[in-house]
Amino acid sequence: MTKLVYYVAISLDGRICAPDGGFEAFPMTGDHLEAIQEDWADTLPSVLYDRSGSTAPRERFATVLMGWNTYAAGLSMTDSPYSHLEQIVFSRSRTAADVGAGVTLTREDPRRVVAALKERGGGDVWLCGGGDLAGQLIADIDRLVLKVNPVVFGDGRPLFAGEYDPTGFVLESSRTFQSGVLITEYARMRPPM
Template sequence: MRELVYYVAVSLDGRIAAPDDAFDAFPQSGDHIDMILREWTDTVPAVGLEVLGLTADNSRFDTVLMGWNTYAAGLAVTADPYPHLEQYVLSRSRPADAVPAGITVTGRDPVELVRELKQRTGAGIWLCGGGRLAAALAGEIDRLVLKVNPVVLGAGKPLFDDGGGYRPQSWDLVRSTPYRSGVIVAEYARVP
């Protein structure tokens, strides 16, 4: 069965973005970026792949899920961020024609959607963001891969944003890799 992986950058205080949805306080260069380009190529937007001359092989992921705000954060650059992946934007208020062909906007129950996607053959399913979608899918997430950045935002979008009703869950640390940039990539598997 395919896994749902919440792979996301996060601050030391558990924020995936500042209050204005910006994430530019996270280091945009350093040795952790080399690792992302080498090992997580499937998560690099098409614009970045093209500029860097890279090709995503979809060996890690072939599907991406994101909330509307996460999708909208990249609209200044492109309306089709991951054409190499099957893209789902979850929104109950946006029409299907709000995005280019090849991207599915859906107001479906995210848990139902993920359970259906997990039954299909293929590579992993990447939960790109945001925090509200992650909270809704908390019980379906199989792995957390956190790019912990050496910055405290003080406020902003939490890793899991459900208004304070999140239930504690236990995770096993699979690996943790520190980088000279100060970023630590920590991977956790759900405790059965």
């Protein structure tokens, strides 16, 4: 069964990026990067594979979903950040001319898009960000994978934006690294039948 997985880096205070969209405050070195390369290689930008002459494994994900701000954060490196995956960008104000080759821009309801992707099957769907999109999709997220970084932002975009609506998840695993990063995995708490 295809799952929607929100895999994202966050600060200790639950921010996915600075107010200006930057994420430079997250540690870019450390032993946690080896685990990401081994376990979450599909989430590395295609430019890294292109530079090394290797190919992305596509073992976990078939599709990546991004809000416009998340997509725009990678435009300095490439206009097709995850060309090894089906890329879907959500925006109400941009047009197809604003995205690179191999990137689908849509104004559709994100919940309908996710329902269609789950129905279609195949690899899992990676929700890359941002917080507004995650807030719209909270009811559809099957797994949370949080790379908790040892830094407090104080301000910035939250992990989830939206109205108060408690949603339960169950901790499945947690790994601690010398870098101070924690990678925690949660599954959606399902009501008893």
